[in-house]
Amino acid sequence: MLGKQSLQFVNKPYLISSGSIVGSKEAEGPLGQLFDKVCYGDKFGADTWEEAESSMQKEALEIALKKGGLQKQDMQLVFAGDLLGQSIASSFGLAGYHLPHIGIYGACSTCGLMLAMGSMAITGAFAERVACVTSSHFASAEKEFRFPLSYGNQRPKSATWTVTGSGAFILSAQPGKQVRALISGATIGKIVDYGIKDSMNMGACMAPAAADTIKQHLEDFGRAPREYDKIITGDLGTVGQKLLFNLLSESQIDITKQHMDCGIEVYDGEKQDTNAGGSGCGCSAVVLSAYILKKIEEGIWKRVLFVPTGALLSKTSFNEGQTIPGIAHAVVLEHYHHYEK
Amino acid sequence: MLGKQSLQFVNKPYLISSGSIVGSKEAEGPLGQLFDKVCYGDKFGADTWEEAESSMQKEALEIALKKGGLQKQDMQLVFAGDLLGQSIASSFGLAGYHLPHIGIYGACSTCGLMLAMGSMAITGAFAERVACVTSSHFASAEKEFRFPLSYGNQRPKSATWTVTGSGAFILSAQPGKQVRALISGATIGKIVDYGIKDSMNMGACMAPAAADTIKQHLEDFGRAPREYDKIITGDLGTVGQKLLFNLLSESQIDITKQHMDCGIEVYDGEKQDTNAGGSGCGCSAVVLSAYILKKIEEGIWKRVLFVPTGALLSKTSFNEGQTIPGIAHAVVLEHYHHYEK
Numbered sequence: 001m002l003g004k005q006s007l008q009f010v011n012k013p014y015l016i017s018s019g020s021i022v023g024s025k026e027a028e029g030p031l032g033q034l035f036d037k038v039c040y041g042d043k044f045g046a047d048t049w050e051e052a053e054s055s056m057q058k059e060a061l062e063i064a065l066k067k068g069g070l071q072k073q074d075m076q077l078v079f080a081g082d083l084l085g086q087s088i089a090s091s092f093g094l095a096g097y098h099l100p101h102i103g104i105y106g107a108c109s110t111c112g113l114m115l116a117m118g119s120m121a122i123t124g125a126f127a128e129r130v131a132c133v134t135s136s137h138f139a140s141a142e143k144e145f146r147f148p149l150s151y152g153n154q155r156p157k158s159a160t161w162t163v164t165g166s167g168a169f170i171l172s173a174q175p176g177k178q179v180r181a182l183i184s185g186a187t188i189g190k191i192v193d194y195g196i197k198d199s200m201n202m203g204a205c206m207a208p209a210a211a212d213t214i215k216q217h218l219e220d221f222g223r224a225p226r227e228y229d230k231i232i233t234g235d236l237g238t239v240g241q242k243l244l245f246n247l248l249s250e251s252q253i254d255i256t257k258q259h260m261d262c263g264i265e266v267y268d269g270e271k272q273d274t275n276a277g278g279s280g281c282g283c284s285a286v287v288l289s290a291y292i293l294k295k296i297e298e299g300i301w302k303r304v305l306f307v308p309t310g311a312l313l314s315k316t317s318f319n320e321g322q323t324i325p326g327i328a329h330a331v332v333l334e335h336y337h338h339y340e341k
Numbered sequence: 342m343l344g345k346q347s348l349q350f351v352n353k354p355y356l357i358s359s360g361s362i363v364g365s366k367e368a369e370g371p372l373g374q375l376f377d378k379v380c381y382g383d384k385f386g387a388d389t390w391e392e393a394e395s396s397m398q399k400e401a402l403e404i405a406l407k408k409g410g411l412q413k414q415d416m417q418l419v420f421a422g423d424l425l426g427q428s429i430a431s432s433f434g435l436a437g438y439h440l441p442h443i444g445i446y447g448a449c450s451t452c453g454l455m456l457a458m459g460s461m462a463i464t465g466a467f468a469e470r471v472a473c474v475t476s477s478h479f480a481s482a483e484k485e486f487r488f489p490l491s492y493g494n495q496r497p498k499s500a501t502w503t504v505t506g507s508g509a510f511i512l513s514a515q516p517g518k519q520v521r522a523l524i525s526g527a528t529i530g531k532i533v534d535y536g537i538k539d540s541m542n543m544g545a546c547m548a549p550a551a552a553d554t555i556k557q558h559l560e561d562f563g564r565a566p567r568e569y570d571k572i573i574t575g576d577l578g579t580v581g582q583k584l585l586f587n588l589l590s591e592s593q594i595d596i597t598k599q600h601m602d603c604g605i606e607v608y609d610g611e612k613q614d615t616n617a618g619g620s621g622c623g624c625s626a627v628v629l630s631a632y633i634l635k636k637i638e639e640g641i642w643k644r645v646l647f648v649p650t651g652a653l654l655s656k657t658s659f660n661e662g663q664t665i666p667g668i669a670h671a672v673v674l675e676h677y678h679h680y681e682k
Contacts, residue, residue, distance in 0.1 A: 050658065084655065085485075085657060091532055095532040099531060101530065102529060105422060105446045124464070124467065126348050191436040191439075314425065317433065320391065327444075
């Protein structure tokens with residue numbers, strides 16, 4: 001443990017490959033050209049939204065393996081999770097790989113948690129290679145958390161749009177045929193509850209957790225924001241971003257120059273009617289795979305703090321009048337200079 | 342990685358304390374006298390079943406800390422999960438501890454998965470001390486997966502009764518004021534799907550996964566069943582136990598002498614009308630804390646293979662006609678000879 005909540009990896013895991021798959025709305029967004037695969041039907045040939053989400057996970061991992069020149073039997077562990085009750089997108093999506101399966105749950109912060117846990121497995125010499133997979137789907141998430149799509153409820157300006165997409169990542173103790181990034185550390189988030197109860201304003205629910213994790217991360221590693229080329233949150237959106245800046249400024253921390261939010265990047269909010277931005281486990285995962293890792297691999301960004309953010313609600317807790325606590329897990333991604341193309 | 346799916350811990354984590362809390366039905370069962378705390382109202386002073394389950398997690402960890410002479414700030418990480426959608430029993434139950442929180446999901450195998458992950462964190466030198474907490478509640482589980490209690494549906498003989506209970510465990514890199522057991526290894530389970538669709542026969546859904554994990558464990562460690570004093574599954578119940586024996590006999594493995602199932606032990610099936618036995622994340626957790634660890638601590642059992650079993654369904658997947666795949670995660674618990682009372 002470094003400081004209060006952080007892990008520093010002496011043997012840095014190599015992030016050697018990744019895959020992304022998205023739906024039609026994401027393909028029409030500003031990053032549309034960068035994703036590995038687009039499925040325009042949004043049902044991915046399945047009968048239900050849940051099966052569609054499972055298919056995405058299956059395909060994202062297939063893509064990551066293929067791009068890395070790897071077979072499924074090269075993986076020793078899979079870390080996976082999603083937003084659906086009992087993580088069914090992951091269990092049905094990945095069962096066919098017949099790999100030791102570690103289910104994790106961090107709501108939309110899952111991408112950060114799975115990379116932290118996967119790194120722990122690699123750097124602790126428990127495994128040579130692990131796969132990390134997560135996803136979300138607009139339609140399955142609306143069904144799980146809010147209203148039936150056919151009800152056509154109005155969405156306030158603070159609402160986010162759940163990304164239909166899945167990202168898969170391969171971590172390895174050794175460099176592969178390429179290295180997309182190194183993972184040099186992680187900060188495990190605490191559950192932070194500011195008492196907010198509005199499930200149409202997830203940015204506000206999660207911003208306090210993001211602020212808490214970023215602040216603790218900088219303290220644990222003894223770093224200033226300027227030591228990062230980018231500090232990238234998962235899905236705070238425009239409303240959450242403002243709150244994050246305000247909360248951090250109370251501690252005299254200014255990340256306005258470095259900050260980027262995957263939810264803000266993934267859609268063109270004005271043209272695509274996505275209100276405050278994108279959200280979901282898939283949001284940070286597909287932006288990481290397609291965009292952030294590209295910048296790191298090319299050396300344009302040397303060191304990035306990647307902080308996916310999650311809101312720990314269920315429809316049951318929401319309907320019972322509970323608050324919506326947040327959590328954010330951070331990983332440090334670094335450029336690897338000397339890799340073989 | 343040892344063999345295909347196993348981890349052998351060179352620096353064995355010490356399981357230094359644990360706590361169990363149960364409801365009234367469990368208190369009336371054969372192990373009733375052994376649990377740390379009983380709440381006869383089953384609502385634990387809360388307004389809803391979900392809050393009641395959260396209260397149990399909070400209290401179970403409190404008990405484990407107290408028995409170990411520890412404070413919450415002595416914990417560096419918490420690994421936690423439960424059966425409810427989006428693991429709300431854990432997030433609302435443990436938020437008040439303000440500890441770095443790692444959410445995991447393995448359905449009723451969660452107790453095995455959290456001990457394996459916690460051990461990884463300790464033996465990999467990522468943390469000095471971690472807490473692992475899980476729970477289930479009869480009423481919240483019926484609501485989550487089956488029918489409203491007031492509907493009063495009939496239960497077939499193969500049905501199990503979800504245990505109302507929570508178990509918390511403290512793992513440490515150093516012995517504490519006592520050592521309840523050492524954790525010397527783990528086997529991470531694969532998702533195993535025999536195509537069974539009957540949510541009133543969870544034993545049958547999970548037995549193939551238990552057989553798979555036990556078989557692989559013995560192969561990975563090069564051990565015979567007789568090298569264990571007990572091989573203990575989580576919640577197969579009487580129906581699942583028979584299937585487990587049959588499946589293992591196909592591979593010429595006989596564990597009939599060593600086998601015990603927490604679900605069979607926790608209730609008196611005939612008197613308590615619990616049909617095939619107990620189930621839920623809480624089932625294996627409270628039996629481990631109150632009964633199994635007692636036997637290991639006293640040296641009556643020197644080496645135990647603890648194999649909680651989970652069924653990876655949700656009400657959505659069930660209602661959409663999906664199968665119910667199973668998973669089982671195993672940990673090896675060993676007697677520690679020389680501890681300070």
